[in-house]
Amino acid sequence: MKLTIGHLYPAYLNIYADRGNIAVLRARARARGHEVEVVPIDVGDPVPAGVDLFYVGGGQDREQALVAPDLLAKAEALEAAVAGGASVLAVCGGYQLLGRSYRDRAGAELQGVGLLPVRTVAGARRLIGDVLVACDWAGGRTLAGFENHGGRTVLDPGAEPLGRVLAGFGNDGESGVEGCRAGRVYGTYLHGPLLPRNPWFADHLLAEALGVELEPLDDALEAQAHAVAAARARARGGRR
Amino acid sequence: MLLRLELLAARAVAAASRLAGAGGGTTLPGKLLWKADPSAVDRLAARLPAGSALLSATNGKTTTAAMAASILRPAFRLAHNAAGANLLSGIASTLLAADGAELGLFEVDEGALPEAARRLRPRAVLLANLFRDQLDRYGELELVAERWRAAAAALPEATLCVNADDPLLGDLARGRAGPLRTFGLDDRRHARPSLQHAADSTYCSGCGRPYLYAAAYVGHLGEYRCPAGDRERLPLDVAARAIELHGLAGSSFTLELPEGSVRVRLRLPGLYNVYNATAAATLASVLGASPAEIGRGLERFASAFGRFERIVVGDRSVLVLLVKNPAGANEAVRTLLEGAPPRTALVALNDELADGRDVSWIWDVDYEPLLAVLEGVVVSGSRAAELALRFAYGGLPRERLEVEPDLERALDRGLALVPAGGELVVLPTYTAMLALRRILTRRGHVAPYWERAA
Numbered sequence: 095m096k097l098t099i100g101h102l103y104p105a106y107l108n109i110y111a112d113r114g115n116i117a118v119l120r121a122r123a124r125a126r127g128h129e130v131e132v133v134p135i136d137v138g139d140p141v142p143a144g145v146d147l148f149y150v151g152g153g154q155d156r157e158q159a160l161v162a163p164d165l166l167a168k169a170e171a172l173e174a175a176v177a178g179g180a181s182v183l184a185v186c187g188g189y190q191l192l193g194r195s196y197r198d199r200a201g202a203e204l205q206g207v208g209l210l211p212v213r214t215v216a217g218a219r220r221l222i223g224d225v226l227v228a229c230d231w232a233g234g235r236t237l238a239g240f241e242n243h244g245g246r247t248v249l250d251p252g253a254e255p256l257g258r259v260l261a262g263f264g265n266d267g268e269s270g271v272e273g274c275r276a277g278r279v280y281g282t283y284l285h286g287p288l289l290p291r292n293p294w295f296a297d298h299l300l301a302e303a304l305g306v307e308l309e310p311l312d313d314a315l316e317a318q319a320h321a322v323a324a325a326r327a328r329a330r331g332g333r334r
Numbered sequence: 335m336l337l338r339l340e341l342l343a344a345r346a347v348a349a350a351s352r353l354a355g356a357g358g359g360t361t362l363p364g365k366l367l368w369k370a371d372p373s374a375v376d377r378l379a380a381r382l383p384a385g386s387a388l389l390s391a392t393n394g395k396t397t398t399a400a401m402a403a404s405i406l407r408p409a410f411r412l413a414h415n416a417a418g419a420n421l422l423s424g425i426a427s428t429l430l431a432a433d434g435a436e437l438g439l440f441e442v443d444e445g446a447l448p449e450a451a452r453r454l455r456p457r458a459v460l461l462a463n464l465f466r467d468q469l470d471r472y473g474e475l476e477l478v479a480e481r482w483r484a485a486a487a488a489l490p491e492a493t494l495c496v497n498a499d500d501p502l503l504g505d506l507a508r509g510r511a512g513p514l515r516t517f518g519l520d521d522r523r524h525a526r527p528s529l530q531h532a533a534d535s536t537y538c539s540g541c542g543r544p545y546l547y548a549a550a551y552v553g554h555l556g557e558y559r560c561p562a563g564d565r566e567r568l569p570l571d572v573a574a575r576a577i578e579l580h581g582l583a584g585s586s587f588t589l590e591l592p593e594g595s596v597r598v599r600l601r602l603p604g605l606y607n608v609y610n611a612t613a614a615a616t617l618a619s620v621l622g623a624s625p626a627e628i629g630r631g632l633e634r635f636a637s638a639f640g641r642f643e644r645i646v647v648g649d650r651s652v653l654v655l656l657v658k659n660p661a662g663a664n665e666a667v668r669t670l671l672e673g674a675p676p677r678t679a680l681v682a683l684n685d686e687l688a689d690g691r692d693v694s695w696i697w698d699v700d701y702e703p704l705l706a707v708l709e710g711v712v713v714s715g716s717r718a719a720e721l722a723l724r725f726a727y728g729g730l731p732r733e734r735l736e737v738e739p740d741l742e743r744a745l746d747r748g749l750a751l752v753p754a755g756g757e758l759v760v761l762p763t764y765t766a767m768l769a770l771r772r773i774l775t776r777r778g779h780v781a782p783y784w785e786r787a788a
Binding site: 105106108109110111113114117118121154155156157160222223224240242285286287290291312315316318319321322323326330 | 466474475476536537542544685691692693694695696697698716717719720722723724726727728732735737
């Protein structure tokens with residue numbers, strides 16, 4: 095089968111090794127014999143038809159501000175694609191932009207795309223460090239990563255997080271949850287990048303996007319990297 | 335017990351503080367002095383008859399400062415933090431130890447620059463580049479630039495030396511009321527065909543459009559302009575032209591300064607070292623060095639601690655290139671490929687505070703051209719497995735990868751993979767570099783200090 099990944103704003107939102115996530119998706123799909131095309135979607139580009147999986151990364155404040163109006167203009171097309179079965183992974187800044195709103199430090203409220211039922215408010219201090227999350231919806235499997243965000247993200251009542259925080263800050267450093275998951279749309283603060291050391295999540299996204307089951311790969315190195323990152327989070331995650 | 339230690343420490347500090355007041359040079363710990371009496375730094379610096387010069391950058395601080403020291407040393411007795419202790423405490427230690435120094439020459443941590451500038455009241459400040467680096471520690475680039483701008487504005491009489499090829503620093507220089515000297519490269523033959531993945535600051539700060547590059551040299555450094563005409567590279571007061579790169583042996587280029595020009599042969603390889611040399615020349619020229627003195631000082635210069643060091647280990651050699659962020663790593667890769675391509679490499683990734691705890695930056699490095707020529711790779715350090723993944727997803731077959739987190743064992747594995755007479759290339763992060771140097775020193779491998787690469 096052919097997998098089409100729509101990579102939103104690769105030139106702007108790429109601060110924490112977002113291309114590592116793309117490389118993992120590409121390599122793991124190919125290893126199972128699927129053809130992969132990564133389509134960059136830039137400011138001013140229309141949302142192309144036929145995308146199976148959208149990816150939005152993170153950027154510094156300035157880059158995020160540069161793409162925010164364009165993303166809002168694409169909101170309807172993205173909603174339609176998701177309604178048609180496309181998956182979305184949004185990391186860090188991308189996660190914030192896909193939520194309902196973002197309130198900056200001056201108190202100005204910016205409208206978000208609204209694909210995820212979350213609101214983000216700028217906090218006084220950045221939440222920085224290693225982080226480990228357990229995903230109960232995936233049999234308790236864990237995600238290990240690194241977080242570095244000024245925003246405090248709060249889920250709507252009843253909305254589902256991506257996981258429970260075992261170590262680190264997560265969405266806001268208080269609620270004990272990290273990320274958000276709404277159907278096939280996933281948002282998270284975990285970079286590091288996220289997918290190389292959490293291959294089960296990469297495979298979950300690929301299986302959903304392709305609509306097929308995937309045979310396992312040799313993930314010995316991935317498991318080692320995950321173990322080290324998880325130990326880091328347990329030892330020093332979540333310190334202010 | 336604790337109390338006694340505290341008393342001892344307090345006495346040491348008191349002595350240091352007295353000495354600071356009385357003018358005696360000493361090796362008493364600057365850290366303690368800095369803690370107990372920060373203003374002692376101001377007083378010590380104020381006594382330097384020729385004043386002080388500060389320099390900061392993401393990449394090349396230690397090398398650039400060492401180059402400037404090599405140029406200035408015949409004319410001045412220097413107080414210079416050559417070992418790279420670049421926080422205020424390190425500057426305090428240097429000042430305490432520099433008996434009879436005339437001129438202060440200090441590399442300063444990006445975050446510490448505002449306070450260093452406020453306390454030392456330097457007569458010249460060199461700002462050489464800003465790349466993404468340790469965002470977990472320094473915050474976003476614009477924030478650093480904003481602090482630098484304020485620090486420079488508070489020094490209206492100091493001469494600001496600025497890399498005009500860095501758009502973010504260009505913005506900072508454009509609004510400068512006081513004395514300014516810009517520098518950059520001017521030889522489009524050495525431009526990269528396209529901007530690297532990790533390039534930062536590539537959008538016009540006026541209108542947000544992507545800059546057009548007539549030449550991108552290193553990362554986002556180059557000859558840029560905004561398509562709408564809002565910004566362009568400032569005219570160069572000091573320019574490196576007619577640049578020739580001689581593989582790992584070094585480079586030669588012509589430095590054109592307001593005071594005249596000089597042809598320089600540099601024993602360090604790579605375009606990034608041409609930047610370092612041009613930056614050092616600009617600062618030295620502001621401090622009174624003539625073009626001829628600049629040329630001689632740069633030609634004398636061999637290398638700075640851990641940055642490009644060749645160490646003989648029996649019948650093999652080890653070439654160490656410190657790598658700590660995407661821009662620097664990209665240049666290390668590019669430089670290595672300019673010589674005879676290396677076959678075996680040891681790459682070591684630690685995640686201590688000094689390395690950056692967030693290791694995601696390795697995914698932004700363009701390692702692929704190096705991976706394509708390597709026959710064997712040993713990955714090491716506390717995050718060895720992470721590096722292994724980076725290389726595996728970068729196309730290196732997993733069977734060519736050895737994962738050995740322990741640095742000493744990894745070094746031995748790397749050396750074993752190199753045939754007699756061959757060379758092991760070592761790319762370590764900062765704390766891994768220090769640890770590897772300690773191992774080599776302990777084993778008695780006489781390390782010809784910053785020996786010339788040939």
